[in-house]
Amino acid sequence: MLTRHPEGARYFLAIAIELALKAYLLDRGICDDWNRLYLRHDLVKALRFARRAGFADVPAKLPELAALLSPYYSVHAISEMSPQAIGSVCWVEACETVGALIGAVIEVAGADGCREGAA
Numbered sequence: 001m002l003t004r005h006p007e008g009a010r011y012f013l014a015i016a017i018e019l020a021l022k023a024y025l026l027d028r029g030i031c032d033d034w035n036r037l038y039l040r041h042d043l044v045k046a047l048r049f050a051r052r053a054g055f056a057d058v059p060a061k062l063p064e065l066a067a068l069l070s071p072y073y074s075v076h077a078i079s080e081m082s083p084q085a086i087g088s089v090c091w092v093e094a095c096e097t098v099g100a101l102i103g104a105v106i107e108v109a110g111a112d113g114c115r116e117g118a119a
Helices: 006-027 032-039 043-052 061-073 083-087 091-112
Strands: none
Touching: 006 032, 006 043, 006 061, 006 091, 032 043, 043 061, 061 091
16 A cells, blocks of 8 residues: 555645635635635645535545544654555545536536636
8 A cells, every 4th residue: 555655646646636715715705825824734724614614525434534634734744654544545535526526616617707708
């Protein structure tokens, strides 16, 4: 498992979660400075605030994945995840979960009229 899902893959999943949730918050009118200063790299907090801002289409496995990655990601320590923590996740499913998150954020942002061809 460790060789198939190296540190970089876990790190990129965490980045994708962070940026997708912050993009949703930006779309809801939360400024980038607030996201950067208050949420920082806390995936659990970002998910909580996205839900408070109305994000209802949260993929079922996202809270669990965010809770697993956040303590390491928030302190730049993805490489320090234990083999047990790494082995507790189906990383293919984690990739699908993050893809679903990005799709849901795009769909919500798209529903607000910011479309291809819009002026």
